[in-house]
Amino acid sequence: MTDHTEPKTPDRRLSDIVRDVKISAADRTDVVVDMRDADRARLELLAQELEPVIADIDPSDDRFDFGLSTGLQPRLWVDAVAHVHMGHDRRVYRFVRDTRLGRKVVSDTADMAATADAVARYIAERVIERERILAGDFEAMRERGEAGDSASGTEQAGHAGSGSASGGAARHADSPRPAEKPAAAGEPVRSAEAGSSAKSQPETIAPKRESSGGGFALGVSWFILGCVAGAAALVGAFWDRLSALMS
Template identity: 45%
Template sequence: MSENIDNVVPHSRVRSLREAMRKVRVASAERTDVIVELQETEKARLEILLEELSDVLKELPEDDEQFALQVVPGNPPRLWIDLTSHVVMGRDRRTYRFIKDTRLGRTVILETDEAGPIADCITEYIAERIIERERALEADWLLKRLGQDAEKAMAEAEERRKAEEARARKPLPAGTYWTAIGTFFVGLALGIGGLIAYAWFYNPLG
């Protein structure tokens, strides 16, 4: 009888998988709530920065689609400026970090806890990108124009070459050959006569 009593497990030591799963779910939900709350805080600060850029948004060229300027939810949320640059909050959830991805890696353009300076920096960045795009378009136009001029010059040169070859291959008109020979002999006779007259004038006979 005493052996049966010793084999009974006390109630306080009973393990319940269901209870353990419930505790895990509660802890996970609490962590999720904290993460969501932090993300909402970061998103709110990014939206404040976006409001600082509202006038810049209105002045963007309508045909320039390289800028996004919108807050995208995520972990962490980001304010995308264009395809290669964005603003994200720092670990303290208060510092704005303006980041740009380049071929050499990621670089931080500016890091500050105030929305004003970061908005000014973004505005200057956008202005630089717009000017770069205008210069690129101008360069493309110049290259196209130079290419067209070069093609035109080559076409004109080819036409002149073909015209000269055609003239060289064109047969002489009838009578031109004998006219040329007659002209040659007339010129030869005049030359000989001139020489005789010159000799007679300077060395008269007798």
């Protein structure tokens, strides 16, 4: 005899499947949360390692902003462009800096002390950079001040030279002129002759211009004579026709 019984199939219920999926997601979330908390704890230890360096920074230097940000990937911020975060294996400290050419990895090591040294060196470089900028501004201001002082000194020297020149000219004007030498006995006096010749010359009187009214009257008279002559010529030329019309 053959057995015709059907094999039993497992009971599949959607509620049980949903419950299994939720449990798996909760387990993964717990793992992610645990990893995030572990990353945050490591970064907090690094921040404690850097506390002496942070305490030595000048309070007036507002470029540094140390803080631990929470999120999917915790980060220890040094300033606006540099931070430390944990690597993919959750054991490596990765110190990166954002530049115009992209992200640059400054330090990538599992040693917390080495990472703290790299961050401290970066802070020192930024402090020196700020001091150089301030020193350059001070040097530029000093050079501008020296240039202004030299220009004012040159201007004062020019005023003094012009004053001495004007004083010398005034003294020269005030000094008595040397007396003119008397003319010799046989020499004629030129100035006297020039004066006598100027007096002997008769004064020339400019001729008066004719008034414009006489010219206008002369023109009108010539115009009237021309009109009379033209009328007489016309009468002589057409006299036959005029006599025929009159008769």
